[in-house]
Amino acid sequence: MKINIHRSANDKMIAGVIGGISEQYNWNSNLVRILFVLLAITPMFPGIIAYLVLWILMRDPE
Numbered sequence: 001m002k003i004n005i006h007r008s009a010n011d012k013m014i015a016g017v018i019g020g021i022s023e024q025y026n027w028n029s030n031l032v033r034i035l036f037v038l039l040a041i042t043p044m045f046p047g048i049i050a051y052l053v054l055w056i057l058m059r060d061p062e
Contacts, residue, residue, distance in 0.1 A: 003054075009061030016061055017054045 008019030011029050018036055022029035040047020 003057045003059075006059040007055070007061050012061075015051075015055045017051055017058060020058055020061075021054075 005020055005024045007016035008023055008029075009016065011019030011023065013019075013033070018033050019029050021027070022032045036047065036051075039045040040051075
């Protein structure tokens with residue numbers, strides 16, 4: 001099962017997951033990365049697991 005968002009080929013640091021989400025919704029990728037890191041360090045949001053799941057589910061860069 002793939003979701004309808006693709007990973008970014010240009011705006012990536014690790015796998016392009018955050019860059020792909022930013023491109024899809026026309027958001028600033030740096031702000032999305034900061035928000036993701038802030039959420040990932042809270043105990044209620046399993047950030048690394050969420051990133052890995054998105055990496056698997058998102059389509060390859062186009």
